[in-house]
Amino acid sequence: MELEQLLVKHFGYTSFRPGQREIIEAILEGQDVLALLPTGMGKSLCYQLTGYVLQKPVLVISPLLALMQDQVEELKRFGEKRVVALNSFLTAHEKRYTLHFLEQYRFIFTSPEMLLQQQVQDKLAQMELGLIVVDEAHCISQWGFDFRPDYLRIGQWLSMEKRPPVLALSATATEKVMHDICQTLSLNRPFEFIYSVDRPNIRLGRMMFSEKAEKAEKAQWALQHMTTSTGPGILYVASRKRAEQYSQALLQAGVHTAAYHAGYGAEDRQFIQQQFLDGELDWIVATNAFGMGINKPDIRQVIHETMPANVANYMQEIGRAGRDGQPALAILLYADGDEELAKFVATNDLPTAHHVERYQQLQQQQLLPSQMLKNGEIGETAFRVLDYWLQQESVEQVVQRLNELVVEKYRAVDEMQKIITTKACIRTQLLHYFGQHLKKQPVQCCEICGIQYEDVQQERRKQVKDIAMMSWQQRLQQLLLGT
Amino acid sequence: MFHQILLQIFQKLNHERTISAAYHILRGKRSGQTIQDIGLFQLHPYFGLLPKLPREVFDETVALFQQYSWLEVQASGHYSCTKVGLQRAAQTPEFLLAGWYYRGNEHLFFGRLSLIIQSLSYHQTNTRSFTPISKDIHIQAWVRQFLLEHHYQQGHLQKQLWAECEQALKELPVCEENKQLMVYRLSGHQLPGWTWQQLAMERKETVLDCQLAFIELLHVWLNSIHGYPLLQQIAEGVRVQALLTDSAQQTAFLYEQGYSIDQIAQIRKLKQSTIEDHIVEMAMYEPNFSIGSFVTYGEAAKVWQASKQYQTKKLKILYEVIGDMSYFQLKLVLAKGEV
Structure with a gap:
């Protein structure tokens, strides 16, 4: 069957999006592929459709458990029954069962941790896989913002002799990270598909504030802007506390707003996302915890209240605006000295020499180093990184490595700052950072080239949607009977 | 409500225990001492109400009580209620909590109920894809089984479940506001739930008090679930049978x-x-x-x-x-x- 026919049959789409066909064809020819596609551009389809052509199981390695569950559910929605998530959520019994029948699944999702277990590797060695997908491949790079040590170990597993093609997927990666990916996964002269990171319909705005008056003035400007113009929009801030402050101020001004950060429970976070999708909220004030998996096409504005820690984060965050192709606006608020805060935030959760010492201390006392994590002395990611390297290298080497990590994070902030304070076209600079060139400059380009804010931001309407509380009887009826 | 509950516990343990004993009871600590205290001082309603209560929140409240002169705490942690404190405790309403019998399992009941209602709500509008409100795969599996067993596609299930909820809630000896609170923690197609913070603002109380009112409602509901076949099934295994650790x-x-x-x-x-x-x-x-x-x-x-x-x-x-x-x-x- 032709690829197009399979596309209609299994997914109901009539045409491919840019890159999908090229990527699938390369895999079918037996090539390794490195694909950089932005979120919302149909990354998953590249392996989903391939799975139907190959008639051999596709193994998808995904580092984020929540994301994995979403992907499994997405396939099930398309009517695929032979899909399974082999991860730590399974009970011992379920895991045995799944492993036993593993070759009968078409799509097998698993985590790096699970893949390192001997029984899983043994089982996979007996099977003939059609394709191995490494999702969120940038997590492999220790320079990435969410480095997963276990991902490095997959590299060793992938260097086995006879293996099927590998498809490495990511939404953002610099040339350096791409290099890391190819090397760690030992990709064999991969076909590279790199989608342009440029988003021509997003106008790149920037507002400068002087250091002294910074906080008050910036906040004033942001609140003024958000109370007079309408979203849907996201205001990114650097801390949970700030998110709360802004959302309180906006709520008091009568703007439908909610704060969003990792301090809320899972249900509450989903409620906020759904309220935003359903148009009940004009603005979300969020830390960078917001965005993963959010697919709202009509986000008109993304404002950064302070500078992000690196260019990749910035691109990913503004990239949530204007997915519908209509004009959208990104505004970055910058005050002299913001880079200090950004540097603090970027390195705040890194492990330090002090943590290395504690780790050794606990080991000498024959206690589990993971106690540090339980006691709250160290963050989860930081512990993972520390634990990994201390098992691989000497203490001196690890301390050295941690220092380099800090330097690298600082450098990333500096690069971001350079782009913010540039006197040249911001768009050109951003693309340049990713090793790409601007092909065609949009009329509404950036602050330097000159843009209009007005025709994107509409004046705030009175009430977006009436959301007064109903009686319990009414709501129960709406929920269950739809009336 | 949190203050009132804490006062009640302090009153019952007056002179007998340290401040921390109350904390362990609320968190549902499964140690011999705490378990014995439950029986000795008749603290069953409060056991395990807030398994994740941060110590800071507890300590802050104790400090506040001292400020109000409701408590006098000694260096050893032992305390006594003052006359004012005892008066205040006497003025608190009697809560219908049943922590000892549910121990956090009320959330399992609600997790199932809310996923069932969400599924039915989306099914009603023919929307096949949605993000399940419960990420717990065991709840998901349970609900899938439940829906299939009751042939949810035929459309009778939502009517029956609605009738049971409507009737059961109507009879609950709980104020209307708390019933409203509970249904706003449910969600459906184009009917997102409200966050605790949003509810707290609307009700002009703290998030913790909202959560306690919600827990109380669930306890009362679960206690009187007999005679409602669907709800009874959803509550299956929720009440703790073996009371021993x-x-x-x-x-x-x-x-x-x-x-x-x-x-x-x-x-x-x-x-x-x-x-x-x-x-x-x-x-x-x-x-x-x-x-x-x-x-x-x-x-x-x-x-x-x-x-x-x-x-x-x-x-x-x-x-x-x-x-x-x-x-x-x-x-x-x-x-x-x-x-």
Whole structure:
């Protein structure tokens, strides 16, 4: 069957999006592929459709458990029954069962941790896989913002002799990270598909504030802007506390707003996302915890209240605006000295020499180093990184490595700052950072080239949607009977 | 509501325990001491209401109580309620909580209910894809089974479930605002739930108080779920049947086979005092358990008399007053309750 026919049959789409066909064809020819596609551009389809052509199981390695569950559910929605998530959520019994029948699944999702277990590797060695997908491949790079040590170990597993093609997927990666990916996964002269990171319909705005008056003035400007113009929009801030402050101020001004950060429970976070999708909220004030998996096409504005820690984060965050192709606006608020805060935030959760010492201390006392994590002395990611390297290298080497990590994070902030304070076209600079060139400059380009804010931001309407509380009887009826 | 609950607990433990005992009860700590306190001081409503309560929040509240002069706390952590404190406690309403019997499982009930209602709501509008509100795969599997079993596609299920919820809620002895609170934690197609913060703002109270009102409603609901077939099924396995801790249960098993405390301690490689705590737990929660092999009737009567005379259940005082009984025996008598 032709690829197009399979596309209609299994997914109901009539045409491919840019890159999908090229990527699938390369895999079918037996090539390794490195694909950089932005979120919302149909990354998953590249392996989903391939799975139907190959008639051999596709193994998808995904580092984020929540994301994995979403992907499994997405396939099930398309009517695929032979899909399974082999991860730590399974009970011992379920895991045995799944492993036993593993070759009968078409799509097998698993985590790096699970893949390192001997029984899983043994089982996979007996099977003939059609394709191995490494999702969120940038997590492999220790320079990435969410480095997963276990991902490095997959590299060793992938260097086995006879293996099927590998498809490495990511939404953002610099040339350096791409290099890391190819090397760690030992990709064999991969076909590279790199989608342009440029988003021509997003106008790149920037507002400068002087250091002294910074906080008050910036906040004033942001609140003024958000109370007079309408979203849907996201205001990114650097801390949970700030998110709360802004959302309180906006709520008091009568703007439908909610704060969003990792301090809320899972249900509450989903409620906020759904309220935003359903148009009940004009603005979300969020830390960078917001965005993963959010697919709202009509986000008109993304404002950064302070500078992000690196260019990749910035691109990913503004990239949530204007997915519908209509004009959208990104505004970055910058005050002299913001880079200090950004540097603090970027390195705040890194492990330090002090943590290395504690780790050794606990080991000498024959206690589990993971106690540090339980006691709250160290963050989860930081512990993972520390634990990994201390098992691989000497203490001196690890301390050295941690220092380099800090330097690298600082450098990333500096690069971001350079782009913010540039006197040249911001768009050109951003693309340049990713090793790409601007092909065609949009009329509404950036602050330097000159843009209009007005025709994107509409004046705030009175009430977006009436959301007064109903009686319990009414709501129960709406929920269950739809009336 | 949190303040009121805490006052009630402090009142019941007045002079007898440290401040921390109340914290352990709210968190549902499964230690011999806490479990025994539940029985001794009739604290069943409060056990395990807030398994994740941060110590800071608890300590802040205690500090506030001291500021109000409701409590006087000694350096050792022991405390006493002041006259004002006791007056305030007497003014608090009686809550319909049943922490001891649900121990956080009320959230399992609500997790199932809310996923069922969300699924039915999306099904109604023919929307096949949605993000399930519960990420717990065991709840998801349970709900899938439930929906299939009741042939959800035919459309009867939502009507029946609606009728049961409507009727059951109508009869609940809970205020309308709290019923409203509960249905706003449910979500459906184009009907997102409200966050705790949003609800707290609307109700002009703290997030913690909202959550407690929600828990109370669930307890009341679960207590009266009999006669509603669907809801009863959704509540399956939610009420705790075995009231003993797992470890005490293993001890009980050996004890019933005729092993002595010494022998059980050896077999289980545990301290004798731990086994004794298990025996006390059994005395408290197994109605048919006899303490006769450890204490005589006369000894038991002596303990109760002393307890009345000195107005205390403090072991140390009773131990000194009576003189010839062990702590274990005292605990047994108090656990079994007055005959």
